[in-house]
Structures are given as structure tokens and as C-alpha cells.
Amino acid sequence: AQSVSQHNHHVILSEAASLELGCNYSYGGTVNLFWYVQYPGQHLQLLLKYFSGDPLVKGIKGFEAEFIKSKFSFNLRKPSVQWSDTAEYFCAVQTGANNLFFGTGTRLTVIP
């Protein structure tokens, strides 16, 4: 069965620190990949997505992610985090059957 793994449960960073959140998936077929962000008490918002082409994807708010097919990974990065980036981040994989599966999420706390 397909699965999505986010290894970091809770990450705490100081402002201006660099961020990398890991995401690995297990699915042998073609996938679409997503990162979503959920601010406290709010709904999910799409940060970025990868369907095909350049494996380095740029999203909103300075986030980017790199798809490494050989490693089944899609890690999220940001060079310099801000306090307003404090949120929960979810990696998601969409399979050929058009269903969307999420990782367990990573809580990011940015300390001013």
C-alpha cells in the first residue's frame, strides 16, 4: 500500500534559520507531489506542487521543494524562515487513481 512518511514530527528553529523538511513516499507508479501548510485553526493551503518537468519546484512564500525520483523523496526547503511560518506542514502524494494521501505532518515552530 502506498504511504507517505514525514520524518520530523516537530521542528523548532530561530528566525532566519534555514529549513528542510523531509518527505518520502512509497509508490511505484507515476505520482503528483504536494506540500500543504496549515496555520493554526485554519484550513489547508497549497504551498507547491510537482507534476512533471523541473524537479526543483518553487512555491509561495519563498518555499521550494526538490523531487528526487531515485530516493522517492520530495523535501521542502526555505533558506530563511520567519515567525509567520509557524504552522503544520503536510506532504501529500497523488497516485494514478487520483486519490491523495498525506503524511503525518511536521509542526514547525519559529522562535523570534
Place this chain on the structure above:
Amino acid sequence: NAGVMQNPRHLVRRRGQEARLRCSPMKGHSHVYWYRQLPEEGLKFMVYLQKENIIDESGMPKERFSAEFPKEGPSILRIQQVVRGDSAAYFCASSPQGQANTIYFGEGSWLTVV
């Protein structure tokens, strides 16, 4: 995304009662997904529906939970005889026909069972 409307936003039920959560997809969307987010856990897929048809219900608990998406009206997630463990945020998402890679989420419904 404000286009996917969920109600109620907050629902309190006593143990043993029924909970009904509604989701109106974005205009023109014919596919609906339901996810559950338990405290301290991630989003868990529950069910994927298109109008009058359940496509994938592999994430639905075997008992007490059901979902429908009728030809007219919103999708409904129904939880019978609720228990404390059902307390969670329930998120609905929708997508257009054949474009399931464009999925929009509602703001969620928070169920509290007391």
C-alpha cells in the same frame, strides 16, 4: 479555499448521538474527498466520492461511519453513535471531473464528543 464550504464549523455531540457534517464542493466540482485529522496526528484519508458513487472508501472505519454525495445537494459524512475517539477535525476537499490533481480544501469541521 473559501470555495469549498463545510458546515457546521464546530459541532458538539454527546456520546451515542449522531453527527452529520456537510460539504458543498466548489462550483463545477464533481469529486469530493473526506479526511480526518485527529489531535497530534496527520490527515487521514477516509473516502473519495463522485456524485452518486463511492470511488474509494478504504479509509472509512467499518462501523458507524458513512458518506454520500447525492446528485443534488452537499456531500454528507455521517457518524452514528459517536464516541470520544471521534473527536477530530474533518476536512472536505473537492476537485473537478478528471482533474483530481487540482484539489481544494474546505476550512474543516471540528467535532467534539463529550
